[in-house]
Amino acid sequence: MKLSSVVFKGAPLLKKKFITALCLLAFLFTPLFLESIKLLPMKAGAAYASEQTAQAEKPSGPEAKSEAKKEEHPPAPKLTEKDYPQVKYINGRIMAWLVAQLHLWFAAFVLAVPILVFIVEAIGMATKDKRYDKMAYEFIKVSLTAYSITAVFGGLLLFTLVIFYPDFMKYMAGIFSPTILAYAFLFFAESACLYIYYYGWHAMETGFGKWMHLTIGWVLNVVGTVLMFFANAWVGFMMSPHGVDAAGVFEGNIWHAIHTHLWNPLNLHRTVANVAYGGSVVGAYAAYKFLSSKTSEERAHYDWMGYTANFIAVSALLPLPFAGYWLIAEIYAYSQQMGITLMGGVFAWLFIIQAVLIGALFLSVNYYLWCGMERSKGADRYTKYIKYIAFVIVACFLVWFTPHTLILTPGELKALGGPYHKYLGPLGIMPAKNTAVNIMLIFTFLSFLLYRRCNKVATVSWAPIGNAMQIAIFVAAIINIATLGIYYGYFTNTVYKVASSVPQVMSTLTVIIACLIIDVFMFKGAKEVAPLQWGKMPDRSQYALFLLAVSFTWLMGLMGFIRSAIRQHWHVYTVFRDNSPDAFTPTIGYATRIVSIGVVIFMAIVIFIFWLAHISGKKSVSKEASH
Amino acid sequence: MKIPRLLLFVILVAISYFIFKAPGIFLKQPIPSSLIVMYMFFAVVTILLWMTSTEEGMQGLVGPIKAMIEDPSKKTLRNIVFLIVPLLAGGITYMQLRPTYEAPVELRSIHPAPPSTVKVFGKTFNLMTLENPYRKVEKEDPAKFAQLVKEGGEVYFKNCFYCHGDKLDGRGHYAHGFNPLPANFTDIGTIAQLQESFLFWRIATGGPGLPKEGAPWISAMPIWENFLTEDEVWKVILFLYNYTGYVPRSWAK
Numbered sequence: 001m002k003l004s005s006v007v008f009k010g011a012p013l014l015k016k017k018f019i020t021a022l023c024l025l026a027f028l029f030t031p032l033f034l035e036s037i038k039l040l041p042m043k044a045g046a047a048y049a050s051e052q053t054a055q056a057e058k059p060s061g062p063e064a065k066s067e068a069k070k071e072e073h074p075p076a077p078k079l080t081e082k083d084y085p086q087v088k089y090i091n092g093r094i095m096a097w098l099v100a101q102l103h104l105w106f107a108a109f110v111l112a113v114p115i116l117v118f119i120v121e122a123i124g125m126a127t128k129d130k131r132y133d134k135m136a137y138e139f140i141k142v143s144l145t146a147y148s149i150t151a152v153f154g155g156l157l158l159f160t161l162v163i164f165y166p167d168f169m170k171y172m173a174g175i176f177s178p179t180i181l182a183y184a185f186l187f188f189a190e191s192a193c194l195y196i197y198y199y200g201w202h203a204m205e206t207g208f209g210k211w212m213h214l215t216i217g218w219v220l221n222v223v224g225t226v227l228m229f230f231a232n233a234w235v236g237f238m239m240s241p242h243g244v245d246a247a248g249v250f251e252g253n254i255w256h257a258i259h260t261h262l263w264n265p266l267n268l269h270r271t272v273a274n275v276a277y278g279g280s281v282v283g284a285y286a287a288y289k290f291l292s293s294k295t296s297e298e299r300a301h302y303d304w305m306g307y308t309a310n311f312i313a314v315s316a317l318l319p320l321p322f323a324g325y326w327l328i329a330e331i332y333a334y335s336q337q338m339g340i341t342l343m344g345g346v347f348a349w350l351f352i353i354q355a356v357l358i359g360a361l362f363l364s365v366n367y368y369l370w371c372g373m374e375r376s377k378g379a380d381r382y383t384k385y386i387k388y389i390a391f392v393i394v395a396c397f398l399v400w401f402t403p404h405t406l407i408l409t410p411g412e413l414k415a416l417g418g419p420y421h422k423y424l425g426p427l428g429i430m431p432a433k434n435t436a437v438n439i440m441l442i443f444t445f446l447s448f449l450l451y452r453r454c455n456k457v458a459t460v461s462w463a464p465i466g467n468a469m470q471i472a473i474f475v476a477a478i479i480n481i482a483t484l485g486i487y488y489g490y491f492t493n494t495v496y497k498v499a500s501s502v503p504q505v506m507s508t509l510t511v512i513i514a515c516l517i518i519d520v521f522m523f524k525g526a527k528e529v530a531p532l533q534w535g536k537m538p539d540r541s542q543y544a545l546f547l548l549a550v551s552f553t554w555l556m557g558l559m560g561f562i563r564s565a566i567r568q569h570w571h572v573y574t575v576f577r578d579n580s581p582d583a584f585t586p587t588i589g590y591a592t593r594i595v596s597i598g599v600v601i602f603m604a605i606v607i608f609i610f611w612l613a614h615i616s617g618k619k620s621v622s623k624e625a626s627h
Numbered sequence: 628m629k630i631p632r633l634l635l636f637v638i639l640v641a642i643s644y645f646i647f648k649a650p651g652i653f654l655k656q657p658i659p660s661s662l663i664v665m666y667m668f669f670a671v672v673t674i675l676l677w678m679t680s681t682e683e684g685m686q687g688l689v690g691p692i693k694a695m696i697e698d699p700s701k702k703t704l705r706n707i708v709f710l711i712v713p714l715l716a717g718g719i720t721y722m723q724l725r726p727t728y729e730a731p732v733e734l735r736s737i738h739p740a741p742p743s744t745v746k747v748f749g750k751t752f753n754l755m756t757l758e759n760p761y762r763k764v765e766k767e768d769p770a771k772f773a774q775l776v777k778e779g780g781e782v783y784f785k786n787c788f789y790c791h792g793d794k795l796d797g798r799g800h801y802a803h804g805f806n807p808l809p810a811n812f813t814d815i816g817t818i819a820q821l822q823e824s825f826l827f828w829r830i831a832t833g834g835p836g837l838p839k840e841g842a843p844w845i846s847a848m849p850i851w852e853n854f855l856t857e858d859e860v861w862k863v864i865l866f867l868y869n870y871t872g873y874v875p876r877s878w879a880k
Contacts, residue, residue: 335755336822337740344738363676370680387677394673398666404816407661410730415657418808422656425816490815493874574743
């Protein structure tokens with residue numbers, strides 16, 4: 001207590017401001033820095049094809065026009081190992097990999113939290129329940145330190161790329177310089193919005209001020225999302241270049257370079273995933289606070305906070321597999337090579353690890369909901385159904401991660417008569433996975449529905465009809481999903497197979513939306529049989545929230561690596577070759593070790609942030625007590 | 628009679644194990660041991676999650692174990708369990724680590740990723756856009772298409788069937804001399820998932836044309852561009868899809 005009051009008296013705010021200001025400066029000067037690189041003469045060792053062409057006889061007519069364009073925008077350089085600067089004791093690739101990943105984790109978190117906060121604040125305004133406002137404020141407080149760290153890693157990533165991959169950065173800046181400038185200014189705008197939003201919270205707490213505050217929150221989210229879309233444009237360009245010719249010569253239209261084949265799938269996937277991720281990290285924070293609570297009031301508050309964060313995370317988790325499927329389908333459609341590398345080739349087993357982690361997410365979400373039923377004695381009516389839900393979820397989960405490429409001992413290979421398994425083979429391809437994940441989602445929703453009604457009894461006269469309607473919707477959707485998966489997945493061509501995933505998703509969404517609407521009306525004015533007792537949760541349930549956050553983090557690291565690595569030896573796919581000494585495809589073990597190291601570093605920093613929030617909370621409590 | 632929770636747990640784990648072993652016992656299609664380990668892990672985890680989701684269930688499961696460890700009257704049972712558990716763990720560890728003469732397990736990927744372009748028959752083909760030139764004949768002139776398929780069939784039976792079999796199931800005369808077996812085209816996981824350009828690349832460049840990633844491939848497939856014409860390759864691809872009834876992977880326009 002004494003230590004914290006001495007060390008942090010006024011300091012964290014200044015420290016944060018100072019670090020953020022430094023990073024802002026770094027970002028603002030980035031375009032100038034990159035521009036200066038562009039003006040520098042190239043290294044002697046990097047004799048580019050464009051230079052060699054320029055020395056040849058100059059053509060005329062349309063060729064001259066093309067040459068003029070090339071002079072304005074040179075083709076992608078053909079680099080050699082010598083063009084990649086080496087720094088003693090530091091592996092450039094691992095450094096760029098880890099720093100980029102850490103930046104991305106924090107960025108996802110700080111982009112997501114304002115979305116959650118905006119929603120929670122709006123709910124608080126609508127319901128006039130002060131608890132929401134308090135929780136929203138606590139959410140944003142947690143994200144503020146993370147925001148500074150995001151900026152620090154962003155700056156570090158920039159320096160790492162400029163140091164280790166200068167020619168690549170020069171090429172990208174040559175095409176994307178307007179967006180880099182816009183990115184820097186948007187970052188500035190986001191910082192401004194965030195600080196006004198946070199520091200103006202109490203000043204704009206009532207009346208019109210609250211509307212102003214909410215509007216600033218809205219602007220903050222718009223700016224943050226657009227910022228991410230810019231970063232996605234660069235990544236999308238590296239994977240599916242557009243607006244350049246086969247040699248990498250930029251054709252001059254920046255919109256073409258931004259609006260690549262994978263840009264929108266990336267935008268959607270990352271936006272939805274960020275919300276789910278932000279919810280999970282805040283949930284982990286609530287679990288941390290719950291476990292360290294001293295009073296029943298604190299336990300109740302953080303139990304409620306954990307529930308709300310988990311609810312938001314799960315709401316975003318439900319549509320996430322569909323967004324992911326769209327992204328992968330588009331990658332496959334763009335390049336058969338990338339698609340097969342991803343799903344059937346060298347990364348196939350990383351996908352199995354991904355499937356296992358996603359399964360772990362579903363299990364932990366369900367477990368948390370099942371444990372949550374302990375909050376009310378009225379739940380006794382429903383706990384008997386948990387075992388059936390658990391059975392369906394684990395059955396779907398096993399199908400979900402059954403690999404297409406089996407690891408067989410010579411004895412098993414002989415017994416099967418080859419590498420193809422008669423019964424597991426069909427489970428290894430996407431129709432089986434899509435069917436399994438949709439049913440898994442529907443049953444996770446069923447867990448939520450049972451939890452929702454555990455403390456009350458519907459009193460409306462049409463309650464039996466409402467229940468029957470819900471059961472009918474569930475059954476019809478499951479039959480529809482299974483039929484679509486089996487018939488279109490195995491007995492028609494791939495166009496229908498891929499297309500059938502859409503009505504499968506629609507069936508799942510119909511169940512969720514229709515049953516929720518029926519439920520809301522059916523339980524309007526319902527009789528409370530046993531009130532929910534917030535805080536009456538077993539400690540073990542909180543570890544499900546930790547598992548959720550860790551699984552999400554690991555998943556993002558793993559899938560981020562896979563998404564980036566399917567370009568293989570290309571900086572920009574098929575246009576700009578990566579000839580650095582580290583341009584190899586890592587083995588599964590190597591890749592998972594690096595990702596895991598990243599996860600451990602991230603988690604250590606997150607725990608540090610939680611601790612900071614915890615001691616700052618102590619300080620406010622002691623202040624309140626002294627008043 | 629209500630079954631004690633701990634006993635129920637043991638029964639459910641045993642049933643799960645039996646279910647995963649059943650395809651091998653009754654259908655001669657064993658589930659690989661590597662997969663059984665994964666299946667069992669998550670089956671056990673899910674059973675535990677269900678059992679501990681209520682306080683009553685948690686106590687029912689943990690209570691007897693706690694009592695066995697703490698209750699002085701259960702000393703004999705405790706000693707037996709404390710003897711059996713380490714012995715069991717030691718036995719399993721020994722079975723896993725003991726030296727065997729069996730070849731080590733290989734992690735193979737079934738689908739090699741194609742390059743973006745391939746140079747065969749003296750030309751460079753872009754595999755991202757390459758299509759079977761005869762595919763359009765299927766709608767335009769069904770009679771001519773049937774003739775092309777027939778010609779493809781002749782190419783197949785003169786060249787491919789020795790390994791891939793007369794039923795295209797990868798069980799030709801020479802198949803059993805190879806490990807892994809030749810591709811089974813009737814399996815839903817092979818040509819049904821692929822574009823025709825992929826097959827063109829695989830046939831034309833054979834085993835030596837496989838990418839460095841995912842090696843070793845251990846493929847005996849010859850480089851067919853040395854023995855067949857470009858036309859013959861496209862026709863044999865028509866035959867493979869026509870015979871199996873699959874449609875090549877394509878994308879909605």
